[in-house]
Every structure is written in structure tokens, then in C-alpha cells.
Amino acid sequence: MFPMKTRGAMSALLAATLLSGCVSIGAKPPMQLLTLDAAQKVPAGAARVAGDGRTLIVADPEAPRMLDTVRVPVQTSPTAVAYVTKIQWADTPRHLFRRLLAETISATTDRVVLDAGQFSGDGGQRLSGELVAFTVDAASHSAIVTYDAVLTTPAGVALARQRFTASAPIGGKIDSSTVGAPLNAAANKVAADVAAWVAAVKD
Template sequence: MIHAKHRGLKASGLSGAVVAALLLSGCVSIGGKPPQRLLTLDAAHKVAAGASRVAGDGRTLIVADPEAPRMLDTVRVPVQLGATSVAYVTKVQWADTPRHLFRRLLAETISATTDRVVLDSGQFSGDGGQRLSGELVAFQIDEPSSSAIVTYDAVLTTPAGKALARQRFTASAPVGGKIEAATVGAPLNAAANRVAADVAAWAAAVKD
């Protein structure tokens, strides 16, 4: 089930600024029921327990959280109804925002399938490795095609910020049955894993 309505928030005891912030967040409900289902991403390729790797010169890769438009920077699951119309699936939410979940999926996939030593942006790379950043352009259900679509614009840069390569990656997976809480998680996870695998292969091939 999907809906495109916005429920109002009662402002008793809350300032106008606080209410406005809650409305903009798109993921806070006052007095509402918790979602029946929480979704996350599961990497198809995982680093084996106990695996270790020593970074060679320049082989570290810092994977940064991608940017995302406001429509995607929420724990709600969007459904593209048409070119200018978006709704959200009811009774389901992401456990974290898609851009944070996708960064972790990217990092795990790259670590498992390449010789890169992957770091997040809060860790220090002593040998000055490359940096992977970009934008999560699409991470949603497309109603006309009844499919999940994930699109990521990847940018690989040097430690000094010089762009080495830029490429768009996209994948889709069919939604089995009616678009609702129980059917959207698996196809989004499948599409995200395909994009992550393609990005991993591309990042491994780009040289300074």
C-alpha cells in the first residue's frame, strides 16, 4: 500500500521551529504507530571473518557517504508514480537512510571483491589513497515498470581532490506482486548489490 498524503502534527508544547523541523525530516511521527517492517541492505559479497589485508602504496580507498536529494534522504521508501508525482510505501521504513546503508554496502562489496583496503571518511589513510564519493540519484520503486531502481553517480578522486574518473551506474529489479511493505525490500537490495558490484570493479580498474 502506498500513500501521498502528509499528516499534520499537533503543535501543543512545541515551538513552530521544532514542528517545521519535524515536518521537513519526513521520518518523525508524533503519536503515530511504529512501522510494521524495517528494511536494511545485505551485501551479496562479504569479507570473510578473520580476513586481513595490508595496504600497499596507494591501495587504500576512502568511501564517503553519497549525497542524495531530499526525496531519498529519508527512511521512507519512495514510489515514483510518474514524472512529477511521488508517494511513499506505508507500514515500512529503512533502518537508516539509504545513502548511509548504501555506503556500507559499497564498502563491504569493494573490500570483498578487490584488493583495496577500504576506509570510511572518519578514518585516516596514511598512504594517501583514493576517495570514492558521489550522489545517490535514484533509490526507489518505479510504479509504471513495477521495478526497483538504484542509480549512483560515482566520482573517484586523488587525495588532493583531483578527479580521476566519473561514471553513472544503474540497475533495476522487478517487484514481485503488489507494491507494498512486504515486496519492496528484496528488489531494492538486489538492485543496490548490482550497482555496488559494478562500482567495485570500476574502482579497482582506475589508476592514478
């Protein structure tokens, strides 16, 4: 017979061993983290002076719950969605896309771009909207990005609104190694189109 203290210690050890087999502390990290890389970047050291209403506040777009996640959705049918395994976004797509928009607009227009937390003293415009699609479409084997843009005055009066969409083909099987580059390409195409639209809209 084991002494009482020894039996108690062995029971605790056995319970801990059994528990470790069915409980995982913390989520298993993904094999890869995806981000967006702007095709058009502001050169290092570039300076620009704000004035005459040329500032632009770029706000985080709204997004449906399906997209407001770090997982990469695959539209398998009009009513069904799956997610790519072993991969995640480094941040939610709407935050990543806002940064891509801001960088692209800064690099290709004369606007001084601010985020929503910065103050625009000259009464610049505001770019907001909704990220409608940021998905992989299984039927067309492509990445699709769709953004509904709204350009408003400082007082909140809409100057213009437009939907922008772009797609890029996915080569090979849809998995963690093939979806990143097409999504980045489609997002950059939308960002470039939005930047050109913003530059053309007059007060």
C-alpha cells in the same frame, strides 16, 4: 453537589481522557524495518595490509531530499511521488548504501576500505558521489538504484566519474512485503559494478 476538590479532580480526569483521544505520544512504529545485505562479504578473519596507495575512503553519497529519509519512495509519475506504507529503512538509504559499497569493494578488490572518519596515511583515493535514485518505479513495476560515482586523488583531483544504474522487478502488488528484496538486489548490482570500476581505474 460535589465538593470543590472532587469537582476539580473529575474535571482534570475528563480533560485528560478527551485529550488522549486526539494526541499520540510518539510516532507509531512501522511494521517492518528494511536494510541492505551485501551479496559479497569479507570473510571473517580476513587480513589485508594497506600500502602503495591501495586504501580507499568511501564517503556517504549525497542524495536529494526525497531519498534522504527512512521512507521508501514510489515514483508514480514523472512529477509525483508516494511512499510505501507500514515500512521504513533502518537508516537513510545513502548511509546504508555506503556500507554496502564499502563491504562489496573490500570483498571483491585488493583495496583497504576506510570511511571518511578514518585517516589514510598512504594517500589513498576517495570514492564519493550522489545517490540519484533509490526508488520503486510504478510504471515499470521495478526497483531502481542509480549512483553517480566520482573517484578522486587525496588532493581532490577527479580520476574518473561514471553513472551506474540497475533495476530489479517487483512481483505482485507494490507494498511493504514486496519492495525490500528488489531494492536490495538492485543496490548489490550497482555496488558490484562500482567495485569492478574502482579496481580497473588506474592512478
